[in-house]
Amino acid sequence: MTSRQPIDEPSLDPELVEVDMHLVPPTQPVTGIVTSNEICLRGKSASFVRHVCVDVSGTPLQGAFHAGQSFGIVPPGLTEHGKPHKVRLYSIASPTVGEDGEGRILSTTCKRLIDEHSPQASSEEATRGLHLGVCSNYVCDLAPGDEIRITGPAGKRFVLPKAPERHDFLFLATGTGIAPFRGMVKDLLEGPDGPCKSDIHLVMGAPYTSDLLYDGFFRETADRHPNFHYHTVISREFLPDGRPQGYIHHYLDREIRLHGDLLTRDRALVYICGLAGMQTGVFQAMAKLGIGGPYLKVHEELAGVAPEDWELADIKRRVRPTHRCMLEVY
Numbered sequence: 001m002t003s004r005q006p007i008d009e010p011s012l013d014p015e016l017v018e019v020d021m022h023l024v025p026p027t028q029p030v031t032g033i034v035t036s037n038e039i040c041l042r043g044k045s046a047s048f049v050r051h052v053c054v055d056v057s058g059t060p061l062q063g064a065f066h067a068g069q070s071f072g073i074v075p076p077g078l079t080e081h082g083k084p085h086k087v088r089l090y091s092i093a094s095p096t097v098g099e100d101g102e103g104r105i106l107s108t109t110c111k112r113l114i115d116e117h118s119p120q121a122s123s124e125e126a127t128r129g130l131h132l133g134v135c136s137n138y139v140c141d142l143a144p145g146d147e148i149r150i151t152g153p154a155g156k157r158f159v160l161p162k163a164p165e166r167h168d169f170l171f172l173a174t175g176t177g178i179a180p181f182r183g184m185v186k187d188l189l190e191g192p193d194g195p196c197k198s199d200i201h202l203v204m205g206a207p208y209t210s211d212l213l214y215d216g217f218f219r220e221t222a223d224r225h226p227n228f229h230y231h232t233v234i235s236r237e238f239l240p241d242g243r244p245q246g247y248i249h250h251y252l253d254r255e256i257r258l259h260g261d262l263l264t265r266d267r268a269l270v271y272i273c274g275l276a277g278m279q280t281g282v283f284q285a286m287a288k289l290g291i292g293g294p295y296l297k298v299h300e301e302l303a304g305v306a307p308e309d310w311e312l313a314d315i316k317r318r319v320r321p322t323h324r325c326m327l328e329v330y
């Protein structure tokens with residue numbers, strides 16, 4: 001059962017790095033230049049996910065973004081109603097120093113939104129064919145040298161603490177939710193002050209092994225740094241005993257290293273990024289394991305209800321992450 005975090009323990013809360021926001025507003029995007037655009041999946045997959053690098057030299061974004069923040073992309077053209085397309089946000093996948101080490105090139109991890117078309121409103125007629133997301137497909141089609149309209153940076157809460165060595169980290173990702181963790185892991189382990197010695201666990205959820213993103217980078221980093229641990233949870237593949245691997249919260253449930261050791265430490269921080277809704281299972285698992293207190297504020301109305309009986313609507317309204325739990329889902 002969860003308990004509230006005692007209010008007389010403020011020292012456990014992280015002091016997050018201070019970041020700039022909205023230096024370039026969505027109404028006045030600036031121009032970046034694409035420098036590379038490459039598939040970043042581990043193998044042949046039904047999805048298409050690309051690592052896209054953008055040179056922001058000479059714009060207010062140069063040197064002004066942090067790992068964990070997002071930036072905006074404004075796709076060209078007009079909507080079916082004749083209005084300019086709205087800005088879409090993409091997580092920054094590069095470290096704070098950028099891909100180039102000088103804050104000039106930022107990157108993201110863009111997944112093509114492709115689905116069979118289905119009516120989105122009762123007034124809309126059913127048509128056959130594919131629904132292709134406007135911005136994600138535009139970004140994935142870009143070639144080196146192409147111009148792109150960008151805004152940002154956005155977000156101030158999903159960033160690393162000022163003193164990372166005072167904390168240990170559990171990073172939980174699904175799909176492109178891995179993007180900010182690529183930048184954060186680089187900040188923590190490849191920064192100018194030398195590698196951070198804290199324990200860092202990254203748990204990545206993907207449908208198939210072939211869908212893993214930046215898998216080579218994370219494996220090599222784990223080989224080089226004994227304090228960095230890379231765990232994968234492949235939802236449509238099986239454990240050696242034939243059980244499904246499940247979702248990341250099932251992994252949390254199974255892995256004593258994560259819940260019994262890491263999360264019970266006063267210095268641990270949890271970062272969750274990816275599919276909207278992924279926090280539900282994680283919150284329930286943490287509460288069920290009796291380790292949710294430092295990471296979750298549970299409304300009094302739910303305090304007497306067993307976490308496995310929490311309804312989705314209850315979790316949305318009555319369970320909030322604390323300062324030790326950063327959440328970015330979309």
Ligand code: FAD
Binds near residue numbers: 110118119133
């Ligand atoms: P759109 O053209 O906007 O299409 C999506 C819309 O189409 C849906 O809202 C829905 O109304 C409609 N639709 C969906 N399915 C169907 C269907 N079957 N038939 C008919 N209509 C349908 N994305 C990434 O890839 N990488 C990231 O790092 C990333 N980071 C993000 C960070 C934040 C903070 C946020 C908020 C979002 C992030 N996103 C990221 C998501 C991204 O902003 C876009 O939402 C995503 O790329 C889809 O945009 P799109 O223009 O391609 O799709």
Ligand code: A2P
Binds near residue numbers: 278
């Ligand atoms: P599945 O698709 O098997 O249901 P991607 O973005 O590449 O599709 O990967 C998202 C991963 O997150 C998949 O493994 C997907 O599983 C899994 N997933 C889907 N819903 C949830 C959820 N509510 N909580 C955690 N993981 C989820």
